[in-house]
Amino acid sequence: MLLDTASLYFRAYFGVPESVRAPDGTPVNAVRGLLDFIARLVQDHRPSALVACMDADWRPAWRVELIPSYKAHRVARETAAGPDEEVVPDTLAPQVPVIEQVLDALGIARAEAPGYEADDVIGTLATAATDPVDIVTGDRDLFQLVDDARGVRVLYPVKGVGTLAAFDAAALRERYGVDGPGYATLAVLRGDPSDGLPGVPGVGEKTAARLLAAHGDLPGILAAVEDPRSGITPAQRRRLREAIPYLAVAPTVVRVARDVPLPELDATLPGAPRDARRTAELAERWGLGGSLERVLDALARAAH
Known part of the structure; x- marks a missing residue:
């Protein structure tokens, strides 16, 4: 299972009230919402491997060079050196590092590549996979990766992640008339x-x-x-x-890239946190409560 992580935490941010906060009052609605998404996905689909794919570069220069308008309306500030900054809600941006820390403590693999978007990471991992692949995303661009022969399908959230539309080739043809x-x-x-x-x-x-x-x-x-x-x-x-x-x-x-250079990663679904002490610290610091407990329970159940 490959997660289009930014797509999912944006959905979580807008789907979970901002009143969900850490003990110090910091909003953690995106963090807790994403954890609830992951718990439900693991519970319902029991993947043997799970990778949270990230945007190392949400607006790669090589795409902008070809079409300058590419995501231009999302640029918050153009920088002379380094990538453009994306328009992100003020209370979401600080939650992204917390999401990364929690995933790392749990032992859920994260993958990204300089100069590429999460879509390209997903395309590369899906192409290299020898087992069937479920891609979880709210981005229709990834429909291009659907491949019945290789068992690649897209799970598209319709309402939260409790209701997912599964797109294989037949569903794509029915909805859009194409493969x-x-x-x-x-x-x-x-x-x-x-x-x-x-x-x-x-x-x-x-x-x-x-x-x-x-x-x-x-x-x-x-x-x-x-x-x-x-x-x-x-x-x-x-x-x-x-x-x-x-x-x-x-x-x-x-076109999603399918040959992105990625470091070796262990995508095996963890049955227990890789760093239990760090997980507990993060749970207390950010008030992750039931959301984290549901992930831990889902991981433990999937391991047996």
């Missing part, structure tokens, strides 16, 4: 305002799916643009031609 690889092209054509991807004007999700169904892939669509017999409407033909500079670079930006 995993086709979803990346659909995302390129449709665009995504939340990521600063303009897409092709006038080509929404359904039109993109129809173009892919008729012409197979992006090269097939672009070939059809130059074929007067292809059935592409004059308006679509014009818009696709005008979008060729964007379409030349967008696939590289949207």
